[in-house]
Amino acid sequence: MCFFDQHRFVCGDWKWGHFRQHCNREYRMGETCGMKLVMQTYPVGQKCKLCEKIDTKMRRRQAEVERISRWNREGSKFRASIEKSTDIIRLLDSEIYELGCERSRRLQGIGSAH
Ligand SMILES: [Zn+2]
Incomplete structure (x- = not known):
């Protein structure tokens, strides 16, 4: 499970942000395991x-x-x-x-x- 930022819009929708941290299931350098987890949520002051x-x-x-x-x-x-x-x-x-x-x-x- 690799960690990403999350951007949350005022409408309740959200999108993934920057990649932050690898987990120990990482197979190759620079690759994420494909399972995304939220590192931190950033509110976006507008709708998507x-x-x-x-x-x-x-x-x-x-x-x-x-x-x-x-x-x-x-x-x-x-x-x-x-x-x-x-x-x-x-x-x-x-x-x-x-x-x-x-x-x-x-x-x-x-x-x-x-
Ligand atoms: Zn929206």
């Missing part, structure tokens, strides 16, 4: 890249929702714009879903110790 991406898309989505409700109050003259906006929201929804999947895949990936 993936969560930031999700946030950006959520804000974009919210803006589209607000535009649609504004257009709806104007009657029927913005129907084409509303349809376009609805398509954008649908696209954003699937992108947000994909990012969420990627996030949980990654959490499982680094969570399993081997």
Whole structure:
């Protein structure tokens, strides 16, 4: 079991940091045994890249929702714009879903110790 730093983001996600210390199961020089253990945890004052991406898309989505409700109050003259906006929201929804999947895949990936 070799020791690494851990960086923890405010969203709760984390990633491995620098390698710190070999264990006695080291086989060859410069190689880790493959089993990672946390040496020290460093808080990172921001969300991870993936969560930031999700946030950006959520804000974009919210803006589209607000535009649609504004257009709806104007009657029927913005129907084409509303349809376009609805398509954008649908696209954003699937992108947000994909990012969420990627996030949980990654959490499982680094969570399993081997
Ligand atoms: Zn995150």
